[in-house]
Every structure is written in C-alpha cells, then in structure tokens.
Amino acid sequence: MFYPGPLVALVDIGRTISLVIIGGGLLWLFIRALKGKEVDRRVIFLFIFIAVATPILFPITFGEKATRVVKAVYDKIESLPAGSTVIISFDFDPAMAPEVQPMANAITRHCLVKGHKIIFMSLFATGQALLTQTLRDVVETEFPDKKEEVDYVNLGYKAGNEGVLNVIISDFKKMFPTDVNNIPYDSIPALDDVSSCKDVDLIVSIGGGKPGVKEWVLFVGDPGRVPVACGVAAVVAPQMYPYYPKQLLGLLGGIKGAAEYESELIHNYPRFKDVDTPGLRMMGPQTLAHMVIITFILIGNLSFFIKKRKDRQ
Amino acid sequence: MKRELPFVLVFIFGMFMLLQYFVPHEKSEWVYEFFLAWTIIIGIFALALGIWSLFKVSVDKIKMHRPGWGYSYVTLAGLFVMIAFGFTKRNGDAWGLYHLWWILGLLCLGAIMQVRAETNTGRKKMYFVVSLVLLAATVAISIFDNTWSFHFYTSEGLENTLFRNFFDYIMIPILSTMFALLAFFIASAAYRAFRARNLMATLLLFAALLVMSRFNPWIPGAEYVAKASTWLMNVPNLAAQRAIVMGIGLGVIATALKVILGIERGYMGKG
Numbered sequence: 001m002f003y004p005g006p007l008v009a010l011v012d013i014g015r016t017i018s019l020v021i022i023g024g025g026l027l028w029l030f031i032r033a034l035k036g037k038e039v040d041r042r043v044i045f046l047f048i049f050i051a052v053a054t055p056i057l058f059p060i061t062f063g064e065k066a067t068r069v070v071k072a073v074y075d076k077i078e079s080l081p082a083g084s085t086v087i088i089s090f091d092f093d094p095a096m097a098p099e100v101q102p103m104a105n106a107i108t109r110h111c112l113v114k115g116h117k118i119i120f121m122s123l124f125a126t127g128q129a130l131l132t133q134t135l136r137d138v139v140e141t142e143f144p145d146k147k148e149e150v151d152y153v154n155l156g157y158k159a160g161n162e163g164v165l166n167v168i169i170s171d172f173k174k175m176f177p178t179d180v181n182n183i184p185y186d187s188i189p190a191l192d193d194v195s196s197c198k199d200v201d202l203i204v205s206i207g208g209g210k211p212g213v214k215e216w217v218l219f220v221g222d223p224g225r226v227p228v229a230c231g232v233a234a235v236v237a238p239q240m241y242p243y244y245p246k247q248l249l250g251l252l253g254g255i256k257g258a259a260e261y262e263s264e265l266i267h268n269y270p271r272f273k274d275v276d277t278p279g280l281r282m283m284g285p286q287t288l289a290h291m292v293i294i295t296f297i298l299i300g301n302l303s304f305f306i307k308k309r310k311d312r313q
Numbered sequence: 314m315k316r317e318l319p320f321v322l323v324f325i326f327g328m329f330m331l332l333q334y335f336v337p338h339e340k341s342e343w344v345y346e347f348f349l350a351w352t353i354i355i356g357i358f359a360l361a362l363g364i365w366s367l368f369k370v371s372v373d374k375i376k377m378h379r380p381g382w383g384y385s386y387v388t389l390a391g392l393f394v395m396i397a398f399g400f401t402k403r404n405g406d407a408w409g410l411y412h413l414w415w416i417l418g419l420l421c422l423g424a425i426m427q428v429r430a431e432t433n434t435g436r437k438k439m440y441f442v443v444s445l446v447l448l449a450a451t452v453a454i455s456i457f458d459n460t461w462s463f464h465f466y467t468s469e470g471l472e473n474t475l476f477r478n479f480f481d482y483i484m485i486p487i488l489s490t491m492f493a494l495l496a497f498f499i500a501s502a503a504y505r506a507f508r509a510r511n512l513m514a515t516l517l518l519f520a521a522l523l524v525m526s527r528f529n530p531w532i533p534g535a536e537y538v539a540k541a542s543t544w545l546m547n548v549p550n551l552a553a554q555r556a557i558v559m560g561i562g563l564g565v566i567a568t569a570l571k572v573i574l575g576i577e578r579g580y581m582g583k584g
Binding site for chain 1: 357360469489491500522525531543547
C-alpha cells in the first residue's frame with residue numbers, strides 16, 4: 001500500500017499508537033500474570049486482531065533474504081537456459097490462496113522474464129479459476145508481449161488426481177488432448193517438444209493439499225527423474241522437508257517463503273520493484289501476530305508457575 | 314456370489330497393478346493406462362453421485378424442516394447458479410435475457426424442490442405445473458436468445474463476469490476467512506497448551522518458540538535464533554518426519570496386501 005507524502009506522517013503516528021496500545025496491553029496482562037491471573041480467550045482474540053490489522057493499515061515491512069531452500073528453487077529457474085519448459089501446477093483451493101498464490105505469481109514472473117515456456121495446469125477443481133487470476137494479474141498485465149499457446153499454455157484442471165499424473169508421465173496428449181481454449185495439443189507451439197512430463201525441465205507444484213506436491217514427487221518426479229520444486233502453506237512445510245533436497249530440489253514454505261522469493265526477484269530484477277508483492281506485505285502482520293503469540297505463551301507460563309507456587313504454599 | 318465376486322475382482326486387479334509395476338513392457342503399460350482411465354471415469358461418476366446426494370439431503374432437510382433448513386435453499390441455489398454461470402458466456406456486448414434466464418431457472422429449481430417437499434396433494438400439483446411452466450420458459454430463452462451461449466467443451470464459461478465475480482468476491486473471501494480464523498484459535502490454543510508442565514512439554518514449548526521466532530527480525534539475536542530453528546527443522550524434524558513417512562509407507566503396503574488378499578473387508582461395509 002503506497003501513501004502520498006502528507007499521509008506518511010499520519011501513517012507513522014498510527015503505527016506508533018497501535019504498537020504502543022499492543023505493547024501497553026501486553027504489559028498490563030504481564031503484570032496481571034504476576035498475580036497468577038489467567039487471560040480470557042476474548043482478550044487474546046482482540047490482541048491478535050489488532051496485531052494483524054495494524055500492519056495492514058499502517059504498513060510494516062522487513063528486508064528478506066532468501067534461505068537455502070528458497071534459493072535452491074530460485075537458482076534452478078535462473079540456471080535453466082531460455083526456452084526451457086516449466087510446469088506450474090496450481091494444486092490449491094481459495095482457502096490456501098492468500099498464502100500460496102504470491103509464490104505462484106512470483107515464480108511465473110521469474111520464468112517469463114527468463115524466457116521459459118510455462119505449462120499451467122491444476123489438479124484441484126478450484127485451482128483453474130485461481131490459475132486464471134495469475135494469468136490475468138501477472139502474465140497479461142506485466143508481460144503483454146507473451147503469447148498464449150506460444151510462450152505459455154493453460155491446460156486447466158483435469159479430474160483424476162494421481163491418475164492424471166500417472167498418465168502424463170508417459171503421454172501428455174492422452175490426458176490433455178486440447179488446452180482450455182479447445183486448441184488441439186499438436187497445434188500448440190509451446191508443447192512442440194513436450195510429449196510427456198519427462199520432457200519438461202522443471203515441475204513446480206504450488207499447494208500443499210492432496211493431490212499435490214507429494215503426488216508429483218511419487219508419480220512423476222521420482223519415476224521420471226524430473227526435478228520438482230514446491231511452494232506450500234506454512235502448516236504443510238515441515239511435512240515436505242523429508243523430500244528435500246533429493247526428491248524436492250527446494251521449497252517455499254508459507255508467506256515467509258513467498259516473501260523471500262519476491263525479495264530475491266526484486267534484488268536481481270529491478271523491473272519488478274514496483275509490482276505488487278503480497279508476500280513481503282503480509283510479513284508485517286505475520287511477524288506482529290507471532291510476537292503477540294510468543295508474549296501470550298510467556299504470560300501463560302508465568303501465571304501457570306505463580307499459580308503452582310501459590311497452590312504449594 | 315454377491316460377496317465373492319468383489320473379492321475376486323479386487324484380488325485380480327490388485328495383483329495386476331502390483332505386478333505391472335515390475336513389468337516395463339509396452340502392452341502392460343497400455344493395460345495399466347487403460348485402467349487408469351477407468352479410475353478417472355469412476356471419479357467423475359462419483360462427482361455426479363455427490364451432486365445428487367447433496368440435492369437429496371438438502372431437499373429432505375427442507376421437507377422435514379430440520380434445524381437450519383432455510384440454508385439448504387442457499388446451498389442448492391449456489392450449486393446450480395455456479396454450474397449455470399460456469400457453462401455460459403456472453404457473445405456480444407449485451408446480456409439479453411440472460412439474467413431473466415438464470416432467475417427463472419432458480420425459481421424452477423425452487424418449485425421442483427417444493428414438489429418433493431410438499432405433502433398436500435393439491436399444492437404438490439400446483440408446484441408441479443409452476444415448475445413445468447418455468448422450465449419451459451428457461452428452455453425457450455436458452456434456445457432463442459442468441460446474446461449468450463453454452464460452452465461445454467472450452468473454459469470460456471470461466472470468463473463469465475458473473476462466475477468470476479461470484480468466485481473472486483464471494484468464494485475466495487469466504488474460504489480465506491475460514492482459514493484465517495485459525496490464527497485466532499491457534500493463538501488461544503498456544504496460550505493454553507504450551508506450558509512447561511513436564512520435560513516433554515518444556516521441549517515442545519522451546520521448539521515452538523524457536524520456530525515461531527525464526528521469522529521475527531525484532532527478536533534479540535535473530536540471526537542465531539534463525540540458525541537454531543533451521544537446525545531444528547532440518548535435523549530433528551526431518552528425522553522424525555522421515556520415520557513417520559517410512560512408517561506410513563509400510564502401513565500402506567500391509568493394508569494394501571490385506572485388502573488384495575481379502576483379509577481386510579472394510580470397503581464392503583463389513584469389518
């Protein structure tokens with residue numbers, strides 16, 4: 001969110017007042033905890049609400065540096081020669097979209113700026129509409145010179161979960177005889193050199209549900225020896241670590257992963273300095289909310305120990 | 314025979330799928346892909362069954378006036394409206410009678426539901442006639458109004474303004490809100506659950522604090538905290554997760570063998 005000059009001071013004042021309210025409130029609860037008093041559930045909800053709302057209204061941003069797991073995905077896309085083919089699979093529903101769509105957008109941007117061909121598809125029924133959002137907000141807006149069916153192709157959603165992957169590992173056309181515009185597979189220039197998943201240079205599965213990353217690894221990545229990377233919701237990320245670094249070359253976990261990727265992209269491609277970076281924007285609310293939760297955990301333990309001591313006495 | 318046949322089929326197809334994995338012959342792969350196509354077809358039939366089931370459950374709820382029966386109208390309206398929007402698209406600049414078409418369609422659906430829900434015979438007949446008239450009007454508009462058309466083979470319906478608006482401004486915010494509400498419950502649960510009651514709970518508490526702090530540049534010594542939490546994720550978490558994955562894998566093999574050999578019969582509705 002960009003504020004015009006005169007509003008900047010007001011934003012600073014608003015941010016300071018909000019942080020003072022949160023800090024003061026937590027301090028008051030801390031003092032209450034010293035007397036062994038517990039915090040009501042509704043008070044916790046109120047603090048979380050303020051902690052999330054404040055950085056949205058009065059932006060708080062941080063500089064991010066890509067960690068090894070995120071950098072691995074970035075470096076892979078960066079190292080592929082122009083014209084390589086990358087599959088980006090939108091394996092998520094609207095519930096997960098705020099967390100993982102920024103990753104999909106950033107990776108799409110990166111692939112297009114490097115001149116890679118992209119095959120967009122989805123294993124989730126609702127993923128196709130979210131895919132269309134990325135096409136509208138990123139591809140058509142930021143890359144008007146890129147042509148559909150030539151530089152990228154939208155194959156859309158196909159029902160069948162793992163069954164779809166089991167077929168496209170050996171024959172893409174059998175599962176996708178046309179793209180979403182009903183153009184026959186053989187008439188799509190972007191798919192000229194692709195007869196199966198084994199012909200693509202990288203697969204990026206964005207999501208975290210089922211079917212999703214695990215299925216891509218089990219049914220395509222491993223048997224076809226195709227590099228797979230992923231972007232998943234934060235709650236799913238720990239479950240993906242066992243696959244890193246062999247079956248998954250890298251992974252983006254939650255908003256933090258998206259923010260790191262966006263930051264790396266902006267750092268290396270200044271043309272993206274002014275594009276919307278929801279990952280970086282959302283790090284403010286997340287960080288503040290984490291701070292509040294950490295403080296509540298400390299307050300909870302303090303009141304727990306004081307109560308225990310009182311009971312003993 | 315009624316019981317034996319499914320077991321025989323499961324055994325034959327289960328054994329085939331198992332052995333096929335080790336036979337990389339062209340013909341075996343062709344049969345394998347043929348069966349996979351069947352699983353997709355069956356999946357699509359399950360979708361139709363799901364829609365029918367939703368319709369039936371909703372109508373029964375309305376019929377019995379069970380608690381919250383009014384919401385069943387909203388459920389069904391949402392279901393059919395999104396299907397209608399997803400399959401139709403404007404051809405020129407004007408929508409023509411499109412809005413009248415989908416409103417009549419919804420009214421027709423309501424009348425059909427009333428036919429099923431109504432117990433009074435006279436009213437039942439009246440709703441039946443009304444539903445027939447509405448259906449005829451809906452069909453007539455869809456045939457004669459050329460300003461919009463159906464798109465069954467392409468995704469053009471997804472570009473329908475109404476479909477997009479319903480998806481972008483209703484579906485996404487609703488589902489995102491439901492997911493975002495987790496933050497409030499997680500905060501409340503963390504406050505109550507993460508207490509140093511014993512050694513294991515204390516370890517869990519410190520692990521949670523470390524992992525949560527790794528995103529936080531305001532924490533003193535953020536760099537060391539980040540390193541420690543990365544180690545936590547990459548070493549103990551990785552080891553435990555791998556053990557779980559291996560365990561699940563072995564469990565899946567055992568269960569699959571039990572199903573193929575007819576020891577596990579839960580899928581038949583019997584233990």
